[in-house]
Amino acid sequence: MSDDTEIVFLGINDAGMRVYNWLCDRNGVFVRSLLTTREQLSSVRETQPEFVVSCGYSHIVPDDILSIPSGGCLNLHPGYLPYNRGANPNVWSIVDDTPAGATLHYMDESLDTGDIVARKGVSTDFADTGKSLHQRLEDAQVELFKQHWPEIEAGEESVTAQPEEGTYHRTDDFEELCELNPDEEMRVEELLNRLRALTFPPYDNAFIELEGERFYVDVEIERAE
Known part of the structure; x- marks a missing residue:
């Protein structure tokens, strides 16, 4: 053995x-x-x-x-x-x-x-x-x-x-986070945090729907030299 x-x-x-x-x-x-x-x-x-x-x-x-x-x-x-x-x-x-x-x-x-x-x-x-x-x-x-x-x-x-x-957090929470409400108000920093958290190429996560069309959103933030 x-x-x-x-x-x-x-x-x-x-x-x-x-x-x-x-x-x-x-x-x-x-x-x-x-x-x-x-x-x-x-x-x-x-x-x-x-x-x-x-x-x-x-x-x-x-x-x-x-x-x-x-x-x-x-x-x-x-x-x-x-x-x-x-x-x-x-x-x-x-x-x-x-x-x-x-x-x-x-x-x-x-x-x-x-x-x-x-x-x-x-x-x-x-x-x-x-x-x-x-x-x-x-x-x-x-x-x-x-x-x-x-x-x-x-x-x-x-x-x-x-x-x-x-x-x-559940998977449902993530799915809700991905949908951006065009009428929602939030601080710029809060919005950027949400968008960069959802940025995961090649996957499409964050999206917004305007006039019947869906648009996916990623962000890229670079530190200034």
């Missing part, structure tokens, strides 16, 4: 693939499978891994799966928890002026509320867009996991319960 630490990996995005590949290349670790759909979760029950690791997985993991791994289920979240639980943390850090960062935490029955292993803050700038901040948050997730995985694997990590306060 192998002494390797057995893992089932959930999700896929750029950060998730980088963490997944790093684990696959690591001595003493055996990544049994990479799951991306809800239906594939049954393999966690079949394989009984020591850990489940999630990064970029888009489904809620049910309690009966969370209870299986002896070491627990870990998630990388591109938000500085308890701020920006849920969807699109990169956008809401800009719009709400909340701390940006990455969090490694244990998963529980709720969304992004489990005990925190570690957090890594990411600085922001008025020239940031949703895309540029997203890229730095992905880098922070990978760095955070690599830094703290050895202590988790050794059972030497310390955890902190999340405070009850914080912020949470």
Whole structure:
């Protein structure tokens, strides 16, 4: 019998693939499978891994799966928890002026509320867009996991319960943010924050409808020399 630490990996995005590949290349670790759909979760029950690791997985993991791994289920979240639980943390850090960062935490029955292993803050700038901040948050997730995985694997990590306060946003909130009301009044800074948060080429996010036509809006802000 192998002494390797057995893992089932959930999700896929750029950060998730980088963490997944790093684990696959690591001595003493055996990544049994990479799951991306809800239906594939049954393999966690079949394989009984020591850990489940999630990064970029888009489904809620049910309690009966969370209870299986002896070491627990870990998630990388591109938000500085308890701020920006849920969807699109990169956008809401800009719009709400909340701390940006990455969090490694244990998963529980709720969304992004489990005990925190570690957090890594990411600085922001008025020239940031949703895309540029997203890229730095992905880098922070990978760095955070690599830094703290050895202590988790050794059972030497310390955890902190999340405070009850914080912020949470659904995908619906993002969709509502994308629609610009031509009659809405707001401060210039607030408008620019909203537009740059939604700027994520090549995707069309912010839009306005005038005289039956839809127009998409991106912004580019440059610091003066």
